[in-house]
Amino acid sequence: MSRVGSKSSMEAGRVVVSHERGFTVSEAQSAPTPEANDDVYDVKAIEARWGSYWEEAGTFVPLDDGSRERRYVLDMFPYPSGDLHMGHAEAFAMGDVVSRHWRHCGYDVMHPIGWDSFGLPAENAAIKNNQHPAEWTYKNIETQAGSFKRYGISADWNRRLHTSDPEYYRWTQWLFLELFKNGLAYRKDSPVNWCPKDQTVLANEQVVNGKCERCGTEVTKKSLNQWYFKITDFADRLLDEMDQLEGHWPDRVLSMQRNWIGRSHGAHVRFGIQASGAQPAHDVTVFTTRPDTLFGATFMVVAVDAPLAAKLVTDEQREAFEAYRESVKVLSDIERQSSEREKTGVFLGRTAINPLSGEEIPVWASDYVLADYGTGAIMAVPAHDQRDLDFARAMDLPVRVVLETGEEDPAVSGVATVGEGTLVNSGDLDGLNKAEAIAQAIGIVESKGLGEATTTYRLRDWLVSRQRFWGAPIPVIHCEHCGEVAVPDEQLPVRLPDDLRGEALAPKGQSPLAAAEEWVNVACPSCGGAAKRDTDTMDTFVDSSWYYLRFASPQSSTAAFDAEAVKNWLPVGQYVGGVEHAILHLLYSRFITKVLQHLGHLDFPEPFSALLNQGQVLNGGKAMSKSLGNGVNLGEQLDEFGVDAIRTTMVFASPPEDDVDWADVAPHAMQKFLARAWRLANDVTSQPGVDPAAGERSVRSATHKALHDALELLDAGKFNVVIARTMELVNAARKAIDGEVGGADPAVREAVETVAVLLSLVAPYTAEDMWDRLGHEPSVANVPWPAVDESLLVEDTVTAVVQIRGKIRAKLEVAADISEDALRELALADDAVKRSVGDAEIVKVIVRAPKLVSLVVK
RNA sequence: GCCCGAGUGGCGGAAUUGGUAGACGCACCGCACUCAAAAUGCGGCGACGAAAGUCGUGCGGGUUCGAGUCCCGCCUCGGGCACCA
16 A cells, blocks of 8 residues: 555655655655555645644634633643754643643643743843853754644643843733832842852752852852742742642652651740850840750850851950961852761850750851851750750760650760650750650740740741843842832833943943943932932843743733733643752742732632643653753754654653653654554545444444553553553554455544544644544534443453462453342352362352452362 | 552553453464565464363452452552651
């Protein structure tokens, strides 16, 4: 068959025939007529034929008229660095399965696409090429947009957005001002993470193992005045409202966010510091999660870099203290945070009074206590905290056990005891267990006004200033008289100057915008006096923390998002993207949604109802990278195997959340499968609309079984198995066509039409072409999911198994509706069963008709 | 150290509520068609064994008529947090 086709294709003079796999790859400039290659699965021709159809026909533009239930599917929008790569191909293939599935189910699906187009690489390219970052950015966006269209994503192109468009960042600036006006954005001086290479500050979330998340340079500390968003105000909500994501978000993402927020419950306890010479008395509050061990506190430690330490130190000790503080400063964060390091510190010359025992204890400064966690000061309980014990042993300080656990004395073993036990040496707390003692100690402290129960978090406020150019300018004007003044709404957006190029954008430790004097110097909106713009831009994670809202009404010029449209579409029903954003983007987006809800702009607390983290695409067990030279070029793969084969390979390889190793997969096999499926459409000889009820029952059963299974599998997210079921249906249809049933049987048409619908989830071109060949109007994407006829799922006969001592000894072909008694008798009468039972006595017979009989013998 | 997740053929992976382990595919082997190759179609393919059969889902126990699935104790791998009091 195929030879005839390929021959005629060759005669047509514009087809490169690749015989080894039974399909051809033509170099046709325009869509060939179907007749030219009727029997050959010509990937290029099929792609050319449908390449622009969907966008022109508006197939994937939602109706948005309320006639159908709305659903919102979103893929994490790409950053426009060059062309699409294998990772995009994987992620967007997954998102498209959901989008297309929901469309078949009759939902009005919104599946928008846009670009996260502010960011450093554009700026670096601009410096190198003496350009404006916009040139590189928008060129890459066009390249990627073209590739997405080729990739056949069921996207609504009318909603396209770019965060670097003034029409977009005008509203990013509005968002900033909403936080600013409501006390949720503020400036403070503090030591911040500084990347010496990128010459900009970084958020905590962007420092990975002490290194810059972007460029890998070791991060240093720098004291700067910077803008922060008060994400810590929302720490409890960010934690507690994760409950509603449970089961819909991957466990690991929830776990990562919980770890990151790091809530711990404990108490603040005030210790009095005694006056010493010229130094007055002073109260110091410590945070502890173990108030039960208060009687075991044998010294106090203050963070050496906290202002408190400098305040407390006596004149006699000042010199030693300052020398120590300097020695700590030169350590990198990595060195400082190593738990392997020996404990160091210096005595501050003061003593504190333990508020419960009245005991006098020395006050030390050390770098193992962090200035910006808790209160920057701790009560040290060496018997029950390993770090305190290490310090006590290094400084020869006393160790007192107050919780008897039955383990060796920590002072001897060097191992702090942290488990359960009974309180000792602790006054009124003696005899209590740990939990009781914690509650009791907090009660005592509170009643005496010496402290209170409290909660602290690992999470820090979100540092959003960046000393870079290619981002949304912070819309604040600094005026000597009026202070920080919000840029008035009608002056938004604060546009980036478009005349800076090349070297003018190079990092200098302050934003390149500072040098644009015309831009910087403005009249104060409040008093009209001379004032200066804030020259920093916002972290690009601010841009992406609200884009999912913008998609509901991307053209709105009167609001960041239209309230009605957001009500209609949000929250996102299915969000798809990589796990690398488990903390950064997802935490920020959740925070911003909660802020906007808090301010009355939204009426839901969580932006993404369900999250799917697709795996990575590896090659040879490792992530693709330039340095390893194991990269696979997506465009070349698409050229060689076709879009559909690559998409199908991505989805079939493994469950969506697992990694795909390109060395282990076989795109040519998927191409073969698609060709096999496509050929079915040519072999259907009945007319469209023929009643399948008249068709062969066994074929119909296979069809409806596939439909039934596919629905459950799609809902369970097992997309790879959906393809396996589709393959089975293709095999069954092939068998029917080649066998006695024949291509004219209506059941064969039903089967092949079902194949086209199932295939449309991953192979849009092939599916659309099949649908066309089957005599239908496009698009197969809009075909309602065929209803499953339950009666066809019931088989006439089933194989029952007989187990003896749990092992299968016989298989019986029985009627599906066999009674328990009949099945029992049949099993007991079976020769193989009799032989296996032998002389043993049958104690019990368990029957699960029609599938199983289990004999208990002794 | 604490917290999540995962271990199934040569490989990727299947397996409703415990009920035929290995679906589907890759690789490999064979057959048909062909002068031949490719393509296509059909068949085989966990291990040991001639067969009957025995063993088999990381390891050790347990519950059950029956465990990949449930319980207890481990091991290994991947990921997150970590001098966070």
